[in-house]
Structures are given as structure tokens and as C-alpha cells.
Amino acid sequence: KQEVTQIPAALSVPEGENLVLNCSFTDSAIYNLQWFRQDPGKGLTSLLLIQSSQREQTSGRLNASLDKSSGRSTLYIAASQPGDSATYLCAVPSGGYQKVTFGTGTKLQVIP
């Protein structure tokens, strides 16, 4: 059974700081990993999808890396802004053909 863990559960940083969010998964037989952002009371917004054949994926100030062998992914946010405040979740395929398992998320607060 795929289990996904995200550490830390919550993070508070001053504006402008670079930060790293971590995601660990137990079954390394994955073909991709996706990072999402969720604002309070809202749905999820896909940020980055990184395929198993890739080691990194970048979008603006966001950079995601994937190390399948160690069962880890990181999301790097450069020059954080108050608008980055949200919960960040990672998700990997598991079990059934279309089933996806999510982590519990990291709640980020960027203080102006």
C-alpha cells in the first residue's frame, strides 16, 4: 500500500525566504508525481507534474525534484511571497490504474 508523508506539516517563513517542502513515498514504482496547491476551503490547483524519467521540473519560482530510488520529492519555492501562503500537497499513483494517493500536506504561511 502506497503511503505518502509530507514534512513539515506546517511552516512559517518571512517574505523573501527560499524554502523546501518534502514529500516521501513508500512504493518507488511510480511513473509520476504531482504537486498541488490548495487555498483554504478551495479545490486543488496543479503546480507541477514530474515524470519518473525526469529529475526536475520548473515553473517560475517553483522547482520540483524527484528521486525515485529514495522515495522522495522536494518542492523548492524561491523568494517566497505572501501570496504563496497555502497548503501544498504531493500525489503519486497507487493501487488501481487511475488511483492517486495524496500526502497530508504542508501548510505554508509567508509573513510580510
Added chain:
Amino acid sequence: DTGVSQDPRHKITKRGQNVTFRCDPISEHNRLYWYRQTLGQGPEFLTYFQNEAQLEKSRLLSDRFSAERPKGSFSTLEIQRTEQGDSAMYLCASSFRGFSTNEKLFFGSGTQLSVL
């Protein structure tokens, strides 16, 4: 492309009542997913449709839950005889060819259900 739409945004009901939620996926997307999320947790997979066919169901989906996707367009999720433990955010997502083909999932804003 107006994104994934869910209706209603909020639903308050009394225990024992039936509720139905609707999801309209992005028009060209033939894959549709339902997830449930409780406070402080990540979303949990409930069920998956490819066009009108329901291809996967989680064991979380008890007999009180039923989902349909007539004609492969919008989908409905019905909960019969609601229980307080059903209180959660119900999220719908869609994609064109599916997460397994390295395509992103697009989520709606969810329906927040409160069972009193």
C-alpha cells in the same frame, strides 16, 4: 474552457437525509474522478469514470454512495441516509487521458458537506 464546476458549494443536511452533488468536468476531458477530503487530511480517492463507465471504486465508497456519469458528460455523487461521518469536502477532478499518462488533474472547488 471554464474549468471543473461543482454544485452546490456548500450543503448542510440532517442525518438520514439523501444528498446529491454535481460535477461538470472540462468539456474535452473524458476521465472524471471523485475524492473526499476531511480537515487536515489529503484527498482520498472514491471513484473514477472513463467516459460513462465507472472503472474503479474505493472501498471507502459504501453501499450508501452511488455515482453516475450519464452520457460521459457531467457526473453526480449521491449519498443516501447521510451520517455525521460523511461530513467532508467532496472534490471532483478531470483529465483528458488520465494521471497514468502523465497528464495533470484539474480539480473543482469542491462541495462542503455538513451533516448535523
